[in-house]
Amino acid sequence: MNLIKRNQNTWDPFDVLEDLQTDLNRMFNRTLTTKGQDWALAFQPNIEIHEEPDHYALQADLPGFKKEDFNISVEGSRLTISGERKHERETKKKGYFYSERSYGSFARSWDFPTEIQSDKIKATYHDGVLDIQLPKSESAKPKQINVEVK
Structure with missing residues (x-):
């Protein structure tokens, strides 16, 4: 949940x-x-996104994946994460009593309210969690404007 x-x-x-x-x-x-x-x-990774003044941060739960199993792409203000959890194939059949594991391809996209600096995105994958830092474009960052009151 x-x-x-x-x-x-x-x-x-x-x-x-x-x-x-x-x-x-x-x-x-x-x-x-x-x-x-x-x-x-089908498999859908759980995602958490939060906003900081200068960037967005996304964490995706991708347990059991290798870095090569998923892709990250950005187009304007849209981020897409896609990948595939392959079904483990074994030569001898197992008699499963119960299974909740899900497999298959997934693709999830999010539109952010501001443009993303795609050339400065940083992503790390460690212990089944993908962390992505998405810097906001300079025009989207908050700016302080001094207004003279007369």
């Missing part, structure tokens, strides 16, 4: 639209299970 801090005192109608977009994205990213009998969610 992801926890999202929200201000309880204000209501923003765009929050409802954002929740709807998230639900629709999850619905359209569903795939058939291997038996083809019922629907199940």
Whole structure:
């Protein structure tokens, strides 16, 4: 379960639209299970994004991945992370009693409210967590303007 801090005192109608977009994205990213009998969610990494004055920071849970298993791309203010969790194939069959592991390709995208400096993005992958630092463009960073009062 992801926890999202929200201000309880204000209501923003765009929050409802954002929740709807998230639900629709999850619905359209569903795939058939291997038996083809019922629907199940394909692998989708859990994501956390927060904003700092000069950059955005994203953490994605990608346990069991190698650096070569996923891609990061930026176009304008849109970040996309894609990859594939491959099903482990063994020569002898196992008699599974229960399995909740999910496999398959994934692609997740986010539109940030400001342009990103794509040439200054830094990403690290350690212990199954992908950390991405996305510097804001210079025009998007907060600036202090001194106004003379007469």
